Amino acid sequence: MAQELFAPSTLIFSAILLAAFSGTPLLFSSARHAARAQLLSVILMILSSVSGVAGAVAFLINGHSTLFEISWSLPFGPVQLGVDSLSAWFLLPIFGITGCAALYARSYWHADHHPATVRPMTFFFGVMTASMGGVVLARDAISFLFAWEIMALAAFFLVSTENEKPEVREAGTLYMITTHTGTLGLFALFPLLHLLTGSWLFPPPLTLTASPGIPSVVFLAALFAFGLKAGIMPFHIWLPSAHANAPSHVSAAMSGVILKIGVYGLIRTLSFFHGVPLWWGGTVLLLGVVSGVIGVAFAIGQHDLKRLLAYHSIENIGIIFMGVGVALLGQTVGSEPMMLLGMAGALLHVINHALFKALLFLGAGSVIHATGTREIDLLGGVGKNLPLTALLFGIGSVAICGLPPLNGFVSELCIYLGLFHGIQGEGGGAVAVALAIPPLALIGALAVACFVKVYGIIFLGAPRSANHYGQHEAGWQMLVPMLLLGGGCLAIGLAPAGIAGLLQQVSRSVLPEVVGQAGVLLSRLVPLTALSATAVLLLTLSAVLWWWYRRLISGHSGSAPTWGCGYQRPVPRMQYTASSFAEMLIGLFAFALMPERHRTGNMKGLFPGPARLTSHVPEAVLERLYIPALQELYRRFSPIRKMQSGILQQYVLYSLITLIVLLAASYF
């Protein structure tokens, strides 16, 4: 009995139920008891998180794929829910990150300070968590779509939490439109799968042949629908404004987890097929490269902290897609190391990105909480009063750049090694992977530039404005989740060998076997122990040097203001700003970013008058591509708009006419 109670699937399903109902205490509480009800909600979410993560880990260690069928008399057949390795792997960030974010919200979005918005926010946060769990457990098209839609709608309500602000409403609307465009892709995807298999249930892995024709259309539909959810370029347009305008812990959950649901959908769909052609892998790899490079280039141009982090999500999704692309190319050329390294790199980066991006968004939340702005150029020297936040944000920054000794490096190394295995081959696959390696290096270097900018401008130096210097360190409810996430980054970075077995098992579950190469071990392909050893060596060496340096300077050090370049009265405003730091790089990428500059005033003569210069990197893809195209469409189709009367009866009539036409059509 006890065994039954603590079975992995029981834990996972109870986690979903706990999350789904976590917001209800707050819904029915009076204003006086709202804070206590919020505490109860947070406790429920943490319980859900612990139970979900425990269930997923227990399943990964010694679970057997389980399938539950609900014999439902729906027109589309039975509902199937199941747990397998891939689901369990994605359940880890779903429950891990949302638990952290829920605890953070207790202090960041306290019921006493946000009485009007805390109820819907807490409720929909729980619903979103539960529905994400539902998406990865669904094994048939209908329950998948149900969970998917609930997730999308809950996220919409979360994004528009502060809906009194016009930019929030705009972000919410854009998100709503794009997410439903993505759902249209799913409406294409599932009937096509139904054509292939004759059932609404998901086919078992590797049972479909990736021949030209319908499978190719399935692939493209999946790429569109799931790529849109994941925020891959050029379908990323909803992402920057949605992540920037949601409350920070919601951004953490959206960026850390919801994007990964898109990745999950793509990997799940791809796992149905075997014998994939070269162009599948090539397309995914190319999308990854474009997303990575252009995403990080856009990030460098941003001066809104959360918008910048959102663009980095696009970059990291690009890296994940590159890993998936390598795995697909490996299937085409029949290279087990490529498949394993690419898929393991992508899956590990899913977890890694969830950890450090959630950490960074929560850190950004603490900065916003303390300073009241997310404008990077107004901040400065925030680390003085928020030392712990600064340290944790620093860990997140090093991790997201993919630098050793933290976790980002491990997953990028897997992808790099997969690519390097690929170049030993012949033909188009080798050329494709060879041309993907330097962009990955460029992404890394640009990310370093961007995060030096973010970290240096916000946390270091002197405060740039008197109103935004950061008065107080974040409370423990905000620091503990960040500590957990930062600890996760360190743990995976220092001891990656600990998860190699699980990672290999999950990767294998979605990959076909190559004849004669089946026994390749991930731990043989990636030098995980050597990586830990060099990481320890690096840290020891730094510590010894630090100790020696402290001894050398003790008693011999003084302090003075920074040299002011010869000015008599240097002021903090003279410091380099984020915009000036990024100026050269934006110039190099001007062809893609299309930065805007506005200059007013007269700077001529011996005594020039006052002048102003503003620069801005807009969302070029949205503003230069989609909006003009949509306006053109709008103009062309305006005659048809007469059908849209806004009268309900008329729409019911339309439905009736459609049904009659369909009925008539079926007889001919």
Next chain:
Amino acid sequence: MMNCIIHITLALVMPPLLLGVIGKTKAAFAGRVGAPFLQPYFDIYRLLRKGTVFSTTTSWVFRAGPIVALSTTAVAALLVPFGAHPSPISFNGDMILYAYLFALGRFFTMAAALDTGSSFEGMGSAREATYSCLAEPTLFFALITLSRLSSSTTLTGMLSNVSGGAWLYAGASLLLLVGGMFIVLLSENCRIPFDDPNTHLELTMIHEVMVLDHSGPAFALIQYGASMKLFVLGAFFIQLALPFATGNPLADWGVFICSMLLLAIVIGVVESVMARLRLVRVPQLLVAATILAAFSTLLVIR
């Protein structure tokens, strides 16, 4: 074991000598006697005994900058083979770690520069960030070419494969690489024509501007770290350009030391005969290096 000890000793002791040789070469071109070969050692020793002044705006990041820069370079020194001898630490993918260790050092150097709150150092930091972005793809194109030629994914495997035979077999490709990597070597080590390591009072400076506020022992660590970076990147380049091996372990160490000194002389000659480039020209040259390296990759991958 013996080779390992020699490797570590060389990596720790020899780097400042390269700076001395470069200085002497430049002096010879200018018709001066120049400072002694060992002058950089004296400089570092003198700085280590000095006191230090910290800006009041700085935090721990400023103090960590030089330390991380030096320790990352030191670990990278263990990954690269010196001459015909394999490196002490070698594993699949160590070339990625090699490149990313420098990136980690750069992260902290640039952050330390921003920590002073000086626009001067911010400027240097922004330039360093920009130019390293342009140099990084070149290094990786080189790694692809070498990896493809040697079917190996370790630095030792890739570099020990380069030999007279490889030059006969893939000479054009290696020649392009040598050109591209020499440009990267100069730019990453802040040498003329990209940067002038001797002055920091001009607005076109990069690296020396970033470390302007460091003094005393911190500056000694920076100087030493910079010379070690030259040594470690130089060792990579030397194995590409002058892949001589005698077969005798001791003679091979001699060949390696001579090659490194020769490299220092060549850098000294380049610094003597060239002027520093205008800032707008720097990205163009770096992109040219990337294109050279990309050509070499295309030649071997086809």
